[in-house]
Amino acid sequence: MSPSNVPATSMEARMAALKERFIEDTLLQTCELERLAACLAQPGDKADVRQEIGRIAHRLAGRAGIFAFSVLTARASELEHFVLSHRSDADLRGLTETVAPEIRRVIRDDEAGCGVVEGPKDGPGSDGS
Amino acid sequence: MFLDNKLIGVARVNEQDQDRGGLSPEGSAIRKSVKFFEEDARIEQCASMISGLGYRPVDGRGEQTEGACVAVLINTQVDPDLTLAREQVARHRVILLADETSFEFKLAAARAGVEAILSTPLDTVELGAWLDDYDTGEAEPLSILIVDDDEIAAEAFAFALEAADMRARILTDPGRVLEEISSNTPDLILLDMHMPVADGMEVAQIIRQSRRNLSLPIIFLSAEQDVERQRQARKLGGDDFINKSVGFDHLASLVRMRAERAVALRQIGERDSLTGLLNHARFKDRVAVELERCRRTGSQFSVCLLDIDHFKQVNDTKGHQVGDRVIQTLSHTNSH
Secondary structure (H helix, E strand, C coil): CCCCCCCHHHHHHHHHHHHHHHHHHHHHHHHHHHHHHHHHCCCCCCHHHHHHHHHHHHHHHHHHHHCCCHHHHHHHHHHHHHHHCCCCHHHHHHHHHHHHHHHHHHHHHHHHCCCCCCCCCCCCCCCCC | CEECCEEEEEEECCHHHHCCCCECCCCCECCCEEEEECCHHHHHHHHHHHHHCCCEEEECCCCCCCCCEEEEEEECCCCCCCHHHHHHHCCCCEEEECCCCCHHHHHHHHHHCCCEEECCCCCHHHHHHHHHHHCHHHCCCCEEEEECCCHHHHHHHHHHHHHCCCEEEEECCHHHHHHHHHHHCCCEEEEECCCCCCCHHHHHHHHHCCHHHCCCCEEEECCCCCHHHHHHHHHCCCCEEECCCCCHHHHHHHHHHHHHHHHHHHHHHHECCCCCCECHHHHHHHHHHHHHHHHHHCCCEEEEEEECCCHHHHHHHHCHHHHHHHHHHHHHHHCC
């Protein structure tokens, strides 16, 4: 497929559909982050919980950049850094509980002002960063 | 490829190949042209060589070019101060034919916008290779393999590459990377650094375990900032890093530059210096790949053996230089 044989509107529609999938999956992952944050408050070994938070955060950081949500990239990277730098369970839980509602707010704001969907470009992102 | 005087070629039959010569609605062949500016005494020889390479020769001092002009060939004997070259660069790709080899001359040519300089006597294979590079209208699009367990991210990268006229395939299971390389021969791999089964560095190591894949460029998709990890990744076979947040245009541009360079280098390394055809080792690899493709798709496959009868007589009566030109022209004509 190429711009020469595919109408621009098809390309835009394809990117819009992809962004829609990103948003749906991110909202699901946000619920999972909140569930994992609650697990951090429970007694016992949290290695698996921490690893899963790190995995979700890493994936979100990469994907959010693709769709030009640079604030989400920054916050998710921070979360991943907390895991990699072995910050305490309490610290990690606190940050996770802070980041999760931020993710929802950024996505809600983007949907409210949703326009033509494009790929990432140099400069301000979808989240106004 | 040639074995002694035998030309061996591989052909897959499909409609696209049959159209490669380009036919007008009336059925007459349309050849792309190469314009040349040559000394009077060499015009005929130059035209013959261009024609032998499958292009329509156009004398720049007289005829007008019709249709697509692949390149302009200028002998510096008729354009010593590169005025003509500078004029032609605005519309065409320019190849200079020159005996001058000094750095100063090459710098002046580069500043004039000249892309290639060939020495005299003109080497048919080298000229043919440049023209093939420029004749992109018939070239296959670059084939890029994206290995990323994140399907949404991979699809976004594929979108960016396809929008830039490249062909992208997505592989979310790194365990199938060798199978994919073997069956689809990508020109470049975009490889995610962080994957659950095997990380990007490990996958790069596995790819590089085969000599056949040593020259296949690998670009890591990563936000990796750790310089030591980046160094380690390059040591294990990665060529470059691209941040996942990079703009689509920038991503496509970087990938295209790397892939085109790799394709050009691969063609030099894989081809016989006299004929420009695949060398022995690469020919065998190519036959294996085509056989595999035909088994998979059920398409037809042919190997053609051409034997030039009494070729020694050509060398004995016309000299080895002419003999070489016969082989070069025949091989080039048959490979187009």
